[in-house]
Amino acid sequence: MKILVLNSGSSSLKFQLFDMTCHKVLYSGLIEQVRDHQQAIKTMVEKLSGQGHIRQLADLDAIGHRVVHGGECFKQPTLINQQTIEAIEQLIPLAPLHNPANLLGIKMARQYAPDIPQVAVFDTSFHAGLPDYACIYGLPYELYNKHHIRRYGFHGTSHHYVSKKAARFLQDYHNLEHPRLISLHLGNGASAAAIDNGQSIDTSMGMTPLEGLLMGSRSGDLDPAILFYLARETGADIQTLDDLLNKQSGLKGICAQNDMRLIIKQAEQGDKLSKLAIKIFCYRIKKYIGAYTAALNGADAIIFTGGIGENSAVIREQVCKNMNSLGIKLDKHKNQQASDNILELQSQTSKVKILVIKTNEELEIATQTYTAIRDPQ
Numbered sequence: 001m002k003i004l005v006l007n008s009g010s011s012s013l014k015f016q017l018f019d020m021t022c023h024k025v026l027y028s029g030l031i032e033q034v035r036d037h038q039q040a041i042k043t044m045v046e047k048l049s050g051q052g053h054i055r056q057l058a059d060l061d062a063i064g065h066r067v068v069h070g071g072e073c074f075k076q077p078t079l080i081n082q083q084t085i086e087a088i089e090q091l092i093p094l095a096p097l098h099n100p101a102n103l104l105g106i107k108m109a110r111q112y113a114p115d116i117p118q119v120a121v122f123d124t125s126f127h128a129g130l131p132d133y134a135c136i137y138g139l140p141y142e143l144y145n146k147h148h149i150r151r152y153g154f155h156g157t158s159h160h161y162v163s164k165k166a167a168r169f170l171q172d173y174h175n176l177e178h179p180r181l182i183s184l185h186l187g188n189g190a191s192a193a194a195i196d197n198g199q200s201i202d203t204s205m206g207m208t209p210l211e212g213l214l215m216g217s218r219s220g221d222l223d224p225a226i227l228f229y230l231a232r233e234t235g236a237d238i239q240t241l242d243d244l245l246n247k248q249s250g251l252k253g254i255c256a257q258n259d260m261r262l263i264i265k266q267a268e269q270g271d272k273l274s275k276l277a278i279k280i281f282c283y284r285i286k287k288y289i290g291a292y293t294a295a296l297n298g299a300d301a302i303i304f305t306g307g308i309g310e311n312s313a314v315i316r317e318q319v320c321k322n323m324n325s326l327g328i329k330l331d332k333h334k335n336q337q338a339s340d341n342i343l344e345l346q347s348q349t350s351k352v353k354i355l356v357i358k359t360n361e362e363l364e365i366a367t368q369t370y371t372a373i374r375d376p377q
């Protein structure tokens, strides 16, 4: 059972081929500086056939496509047909950068392999069941009805994957069922999710991935009136403000660097703004842990994942520091460990488990694709 996972971006095509009988990656590739998606798909097929995995796309059993925004239509992975494509097209205004690129990948793959099942797996669908009080903004309600303005949340595939792993681990090793989890996906993009018994009940990203935690170059939460103020004071137009908040802010805005490894290095060498950026990054996460502990009426475990969450002991330590009143106590020695398996970092007296779980969004997309073609709804 060969399933190809495609992540078609505006300028890159990421792909991974899985053998789902043994959950093994057969090939993993990235084509960068993509201008022509048709050419990129051709190059990908050449790479896969060069390695002897397939002769043509039609030899695959299925293709799973990452799609960023599923709006309110897509609450689960969905078999792709013309109707699905049209529905994803209608969601373009909600994700003008991502959905068109995802659609290009879908259309090209269908052109080359019209007869194999293809499945769209959405970044938003894990959060589709958020309660109304967590996803409706304090705006006139008609904006929700007319313009679909609400919290959708993102990184759903990652939060879903690590939360399932955490739940299995907590059941097997701690006899804990129906866990209340706080999942922290900390990468270049960053988000937190509160997960109660397998369901996402709140998440920090909003209608777009801009809300919530401080990120590589995105501001995360801020007072919306800052935008009106800037527009009035500087004459900045919408595109300039969009660019400012999405591309020039966050860690990069504060210390001119968005790569956390380098920021930590600069901070160790005494750079004040790098130190400040790290403090803001960790403080924001701490606040969300507090908020989600309240939302969940107590947390059983915190999960660190994403490039920073999985690899940075420094950040994990700062986030968990002075959190003992919430029952969160990190063991500094355990925090230095590294492993591809699940790591448990809490001290013996910590009420809350602290887990590090490597995310694997591609495997989750392949698994969901497999399930969708096996048990079509």
Ligand code: AMP
Binding pocket: 186, 187, 188, 189, 216, 258, 259, 260, 261, 262, 264, 306, 307, 308, 311, 312, 313
């Ligand atoms: P991702 O978007 O999940 O690939 O994560 C990328 C981020 O993870 C970048 O900011 C990297 O600098 C950061 N990262 C990766 N390894 C480490 C590490 N060992 N320490 C700190 N940050 C890291």
